[in-house]
Amino acid sequence: MMGRETGVLGLALTSVILLQSILVVSADTVINAEGIEIFSPGSFEEEDDWSISATSGFSGNPALYTAGMVADGELSFTHDRPDNFEVETSWAQSSITDSNYSTGSPDSFYTWSRGPNITVGGFDFSAFHSRAIANVSLVLHFEIPDNLNSDSVRIILHGVGSDRLVTTYTRTLSGVFKMNNPLIVPVDNLADWNWNYIEGASVTFDYVSQGGGSDDSEVRVDAVGIRAKYYQPWYSFENSIAISTLLGDNSPIIDVSPYEGTTENLNIESCGLSPSDDTLGEWEFDIDVPPLQQLGRIHTYGSGNHTIWALAGDTGGEYYQIQSGDLLQNSESMHHIKIRIQDGCISGARVDINDPHLVVSGSVAGEVGGLSLTGSSIRFAIGDYLVESLPIELGSFTVEVPVGHALPSPTESANVGVATRFQWSSDGTNETTVVHVESMGISGGYLVEWDLDPSCIPFDNLEMEEDGGGIIIPLSSRCYDDITEPQGLTVNTWGSDESVILPSSSGSDLVLQPVSDAHGDSEIYVEVLDERGNRWSDSFTVSISEVPDEPTLEGLPLSVYIELGETLAIEIDVNDPDTEIPSIMTSKSWATIDSNGNLQLAPVAVGTHVVEITVSDGVNQISQQLEVIVTAKPDLVVETISITSSTTSGNTFRDGEVARISIFVRNQGMGEAVGVDIRCLVDGVFVGTVVIDLIESGGLGETSCDTALSGPGTQLIRIIADGTNSIQETNEENNEKSVEIDVSGRAADYSEGGGVDRGPAIIVGSVGLIAIALTALRLGPGKVKKPYDKRVK
DSSP states (O other): OOSOOOSOOOBOOOHHHHTTOSOOOOSSEEEEEEEOOSOGGGGOOOGGGOEEEEEETTTTEEOSSEEEEEETTEEEEEEEEOOOEEEEEEEOOBOTTOOGGGSSSOOSOOEEESSSOEEEEOOOOGGGTTSOEEEEEEEEEEEEOSOOSSOEEEEEEESSSSOEEEEEEESOSSOEEEEEEEEEEEOGGGSOOOHHHHHHOEEEEEEEOOSSSOOSOOEEEEEEEEEEEEEOOEEEEEEEEEEEEEEGGGOOEEEEOTTSSEEESEEEETTEEEESSSSOEEEEEEEOOOTTOOEEEEEEEEESOEEEEEEESSSOOOOEEEOTTOBOSSTTSOEEEEEEEOSSEEEEEEEEESOOEEEEEEEEEEOOTTBOTTTOEEEEEETTEEEEEEEOOSEEEEEEEEOTTTSOOTTOEEEEEEEEEEEEEESSOOEEEEEEEEEEEEOOOEEEEEEOOOEEOOOOOEEEETTSOOEEEEGGGTEEOSSSOGGGOEEEEEESOTTTEEEEEETTEEEEEEOTTOOEEEEEEEEEEOTTSOEEEEEEEEEEEOOOOOOEEEOOOSEEEEETTOOEEEOOEEEOTTOSSOEEEESSTTEEEOTTSOEEEOOOSSEEEEEEEEEEOSSOEEEEEEEEEEEOOOOEEEEEEEEEETTTSSSOEETTOEEEEEEEEEEOSSSOEEEEEEEEEETTEEEEEEEEEEEOTTOEEEEEEEEEOOOSEEEEEEEEETTTOOSOOSOSSOOEEEEEEEEEOOOOOBOTTSOBOOHHHHHHHHHHHHHHHHHHHHHSOOOOOOOOOOOOO
């Protein structure tokens, strides 16, 4: 905290002090007092806390070179004054070449030449020798009417040490016309200029002819000047001010109005207290010290002659005289004050607390050489009072000045102003000055904290039902504390019988949670504490009435899948605290409860069924539903394979003969099989495939394959039902069957021509073509397989 050590500072004024009472009486205990900053905008954290303006001179127009701002945690005033230049042009007044038409200011008369030099000089700047030169330029009014093919024109500067070539014109494409729009040539780099150099300089136009022929053109010179730019001394001033509002609600003051205390020989006028006649009037009042604070200075307001007398404490003694604005002695004791008024009118009196001071720290950076030390200043004001004024000097500065007399009353406000005045009287050179106000505060503020017990609405007795759920009682809406927010109160609770109900707290809430399956009475004790341990307590009775518990059913899934014809057992857990064996019922005859309490499902129809299980203890009952999805799949088995010779129709076989394989497929499943693919393989070689369109549940499907036999030897005939594995079955492992046959060698039988009998070969070829066609059919796109239909049949 900024400011002087003025004793123990506090956190707040009591309400009595805020109403400007003289006497502070309270039965409550002061628990704490801390100092506070009463002027928070002085931290310069918020730009919007300040209104900043800048004006120029007496006109009140906006300032051109001064600006204020709040940024980066400080208030700053920047005065950035530019160079102040003036320009003077002096025309040549003499010519050593008698080029008189080229002297003086431009007048359309000129000297011309096609060979001889034109030289002019005699520049006069005698009135400006005290000025600092900024830069120098030549101003040349001349022309070359025709283009220069081989001739040239040189412009030469003399009298600045060695001669300096300014510029040369040669081989121009056209004439050079600078009579009305002169050529201005900066010559800063040609000399170390001073006023003597400028006045002693001369300029020569030299026309140089090449060869013996005619001249290309001529040079015409009207006027030659030297233009000097110099720093012009100047003076003026600009003001910048930053204003913020100071509220009086935390002002560390005790104001005494003319209506308080006792008076003798005084009248109450509109202006305040005034003597009733020529005799001395006296106004007497007492000032008590706020808790844990100190009295500061006494102030009187009004006009006229008066004296102030003070006496500390109630121990008696003599009054001592004191001046307005002086510190009271024995600042920790109450004071008796007497004001003796000789004439005039006294509007009121004030005693400040803790001797409040305006405390400022800052610095001045940049340059101040061009500022007037007596006319430039930094000023601080509160309300109508200018409390401090400092000259603008480079370096750090601090302000610590008493301001108790200037603070606003608790019900009022005042403007706090920081102003800078930049008054300059400079040589014309630029200059930047920055005033930094790094921190600004008013000390002496305080807040006294009184600690009171929390207060709450008393509790009524409660009645609850067994297993009826707990209760949350928010104490934030029932309790109040002068310091702690309702949500910050701490709740402690306990009960006389925690086997019936468990009291607890959650933040500022009281939680009452009945014990499961318990009933009876319990006394609940509640204690509410604020952040400093002050407490409020109460107790009430909670009565829990007995309520029969309903049974519970656990372990039942939401849905199950089961194959038609199968039985599914589901373990379920049925409990009832009040009944040893509750009754269990189901909504389907094929859903039963076995001796172990398990649910047995043996559905009799395909589809989706909802089974409702109801548990009852005679008073309460609960129900849960189970979705049972019943499916019926086929189960294909190759039941019989019969092989006969197409030649003999018997069961003996020779090499080269064609045999017919008769196949019988049984559907052992509960669902029908559609589009059953049958594949025939001989010794692992695929020889054909056929399709049985439909085999009903329990039905037998028949089909056949033809194949040519090869011998002599044994051949393995293997038949696969659902060879494409496109039908979902209850058992996918029983779809194959194999048989072996013996094939003897071919008989020696020839035709009359001694040729080979081609009949069997033709038959074999035909069977092969049929097998290839069937294979192509099977390798084509398969049938569309419909998904399982869950509708109940």
